[in-house]
Amino acid sequence: MEYSSKLLERAVNEMSQLPGIGKRTALRLVLHMLRQPKEQTLMLSEALQAVRNEVKFCKSCHNISDQDLCEICTTPNRDLGVICVVEDIKDVMAIENTSSFKGLYHVLGGKISPMDGIGPHDLNIESLVKKVKEGTIKELIFALSSTMEGDTTNFYIYKQIKEYEILTSTIARGISVGDELEYADEITLGRSIVNRIPFENSLKH
Amino acid sequence: MEYSSKLLERAVNEMSQLPGIGKRTALRLVLHMLRQPKEQTLMLSEALQAVRNEVKFCKSCHNISDQDLCEICTTPNRDLGVICVVEDIKDVMAIENTSSFKGLYHVLGGKISPMDGIGPHDLNIESLVKKVKEGTIKELIFALSSTMEGDTTNFYIYKQIKEYEILTSTIARGISVGDELEYADEITLGRSIVNRIPFENSLKH
Numbered sequence: 001m002e003y004s005s006k007l008l009e010r011a012v013n014e015m016s017q018l019p020g021i022g023k024r025t026a027l028r029l030v031l032h033m034l035r036q037p038k039e040q041t042l043m044l045s046e047a048l049q050a051v052r053n054e055v056k057f058c059k060s061c062h063n064i065s066d067q068d069l070c071e072i073c074t075t076p077n078r079d080l081g082v083i084c085v086v087e088d089i090k091d092v093m094a095i096e097n098t099s100s101f102k103g104l105y106h107v108l109g110g111k112i113s114p115m116d117g118i119g120p121h122d123l124n125i126e127s128l129v130k131k132v133k134e135g136t137i138k139e140l141i142f143a144l145s146s147t148m149e150g151d152t153t154n155f156y157i158y159k160q161i162k163e164y165e166i167l168t169s170t171i172a173r174g175i176s177v178g179d180e181l182e183y184a185d186e187i188t189l190g191r192s193i194v195n196r197i198p199f200e201n202s203l204k205h
Numbered sequence: 206m207e208y209s210s211k212l213l214e215r216a217v218n219e220m221s222q223l224p225g226i227g228k229r230t231a232l233r234l235v236l237h238m239l240r241q242p243k244e245q246t247l248m249l250s251e252a253l254q255a256v257r258n259e260v261k262f263c264k265s266c267h268n269i270s271d272q273d274l275c276e277i278c279t280t281p282n283r284d285l286g287v288i289c290v291v292e293d294i295k296d297v298m299a300i301e302n303t304s305s306f307k308g309l310y311h312v313l314g315g316k317i318s319p320m321d322g323i324g325p326h327d328l329n330i331e332s333l334v335k336k337v338k339e340g341t342i343k344e345l346i347f348a349l350s351s352t353m354e355g356d357t358t359n360f361y362i363y364k365q366i367k368e369y370e371i372l373t374s375t376i377a378r379g380i381s382v383g384d385e386l387e388y389a390d391e392i393t394l395g396r397s398i399v400n401r402i403p404f405e406n407s408l409k410h
Contacts, residue, residue, distance in 0.1 A: 002301045004276050005269045006298070011256035014249040018234050029223050031294065033257055034269075041257040044219040045250030051216035052238055052246040064210045064239075071209050089209075089236060096207045 062107040062124045065088050072096070072105060079103040081138035085128065085157065087111055087150070091143065103141075106131070111149035112156055120156055132161045139167040146173060172197075253335040267312040267329045269294045277301070277310060286343035289398075290333065290362065292316055292350060295387045300348065300374070303395035311336070317361055325361055337366045344372040346401055350385055362364035363404055373404035 003009035006127030008030060015026035032042045057063070058070035067072070072078065072092070086092055092105050108123045131137055140161070144150035158168060174192035175184050184192075208214035213235060220231035238246045262268065263275035270276070277283065277297070288306030291297055298309050313328045321355035336342055345366065349355035363373060386394065 002298060004263075004297065004301075005256075005260055005271050007252075007256040007260050007271055008269055011252040014252040017245065017249070020230070020236055025225070027295065027298075028225075030256060032224055033253065034260065038257055040222065041253050044222070045253050047212075047216040047219040048235070048238065048246050049251050051210075051212040052243055055210055055212050055239065058209075064213055066210050066212055090232065092209065093207060093232075119342070180269075192253060 003133045022026070057107075061105045062109060062127070063092050063105055077102075080136065082141065083128075083131070083137055083139070084141045084143050086143050087145065095143065103139075108144075108153065111144060112153045123153070125157060125160070128157065129175045132164050132166060135164075137166055139169065142168065142170040211239075221396040266310045267314060267332070268297050268310060282307075286341065287346065288333070288336065288342055288344070289348050291348050292355070292386070296392070298347065299387050299394060300398065301389045303398065305398045306346075307393035308344075311357065313349075316352070317350060317358045318354045328358070330362060330365070333362065334365045337369050337371060340369075342371055344374065346398070347373065347375040347404065348386065348398070352383060359404070360408075374401040375404055376401050 002064050002199055003012070008027075011030045012023060012026045015021060015029055018026075021029075033044075041098040054066075054069065056065050058073055059068050060073045061070060061179060063070040063072060067074075069116050079102050083106050083109060084095060084101060084103055085106045086095070087108055087110060089107060095105075106124065106128050108125065108128075110123055112118060112120055112123065133138070140157075142154045142157070144153055154170065161168070172195065173188060174195070175181060175188060180191065208217070213232075216235045217228060217231045220226060220234055221228050223231075224391040226234075238249075243319055259271075261270050261273065263270040263278055264273050265278045266275060268277060272279075284307050288305060288311050289300065289308055290311045290313060290315055291300070292315060294312060297312060299312075300306050306396075311329065312332050313330065313333075315323050317323060317325055319326065339346070345362075347359045347362070349358055359375065366373070376397040389397075
């Protein structure tokens with residue numbers, strides 16, 4: 001594409017580095033900014049700079065945070081004995097949105113994936129095992145995605161902590177609420193039958 | 206959505222001001238930036254600032270430019286007597302990509318559209334009529350999108366300049382009626398410039 005302005009070309013090129021944003025979309029976004037007040041672009045770029053340079057990761061759960069300890073870890077009345085192990089920050093937000101969980105989280109920062117060159121030492125696993133060793137945790141809930149990498153990561157952590165006396169669980173896999181049985185995949189449907197729960201329990205929420 | 210960081214929330218909110226970018230996409234983009242080196246976010250925000258604050262519009266054709274006159278207006282060997290009238294900057298880029306046009310452009314900055322409150326005086330029409338009056342232009346090519354607003358704009362300009370002895374043409378209707386210029390393929394768009402027809406003929410249908 002021919003740009004009549006080097007400044008425009010540079011902005012489009014930088015913008016199209018972002019995932020899922022091609023040159024055409026980037027151009028559309030930059031031209032949109034040119035039609036908006038200057039303050040709006042200033043605020044956007046300041047906000048991006050601020051989050052990139054100043055954001056911290058919680059020293060306890062590795063969730064994104066403005067302080068050394070995140071809001072969830074410092075909220076009183078949460079159950080300090082139950083830890084939900086998740087892949088990344090978006091999973092924390094998704095579970096928090098349900099209001100169904102009152103324990104704490106542990107963000108691994110990914111899954112073990114040799115194909116992508118990610119081993120156990122690239123993830124926040126050591127600090128999780130250390131927490132378990134300290135003896136204050138009663139239950140670990142594995143909430144990783146149910147892929148080969150997720151299962152591998154679950155199992156790797158499980159092996160490290162099985163000698164300690166804590167409960168381990170994984171989130172229930174089954175048919176989504178509201179979904180038709182006939183469209184569900186066989187593995188999910190099969191698992192939802194094997195792991196059926198007492199009917200009384202399903203009435204609780 | 207609950208954010209565990211005010212900095213993250215602010216960045217996501219600013220990002221989701223952009224057209225076609227919702228909160229979820231904005232979050233994905235910001236989290237991607239957090240995984241990349243700080244320099245990358247710095248370069249993006251500097252590039253956006255620079256384009257917003259420093260970019261100029263060509264004093265002659267109103268195309269986006271780094272100088273007072275744009276690269277196209279200052280290129281030698283272009284045919285100064287032929288002016289292609291377009292809606293916006295993306296149309297200049299699209300036509301330049303075809304390499305089928307060696308004249309100059311005139312960017313109107315939109316179309317007459319009473320529904321959106323855009324009248325003739327909101328567009329760069331006066332400066333175009335002034336150019337025609339000065340007598341150096343041999344031909345005007347209307348290359349607005351073939352919508353009602355585009356046709357209205359063509360006709361408005363045509364009425365202002367028909368007393369002067371210049372050729373007027375519109376790009377050939379090789380492009381489907383209702384389609385936007387920027388999405389046309391290069392061959393169709395290129396051919397439509399080569400096969401332009403007298404403006405009077407375009408009024409017949």
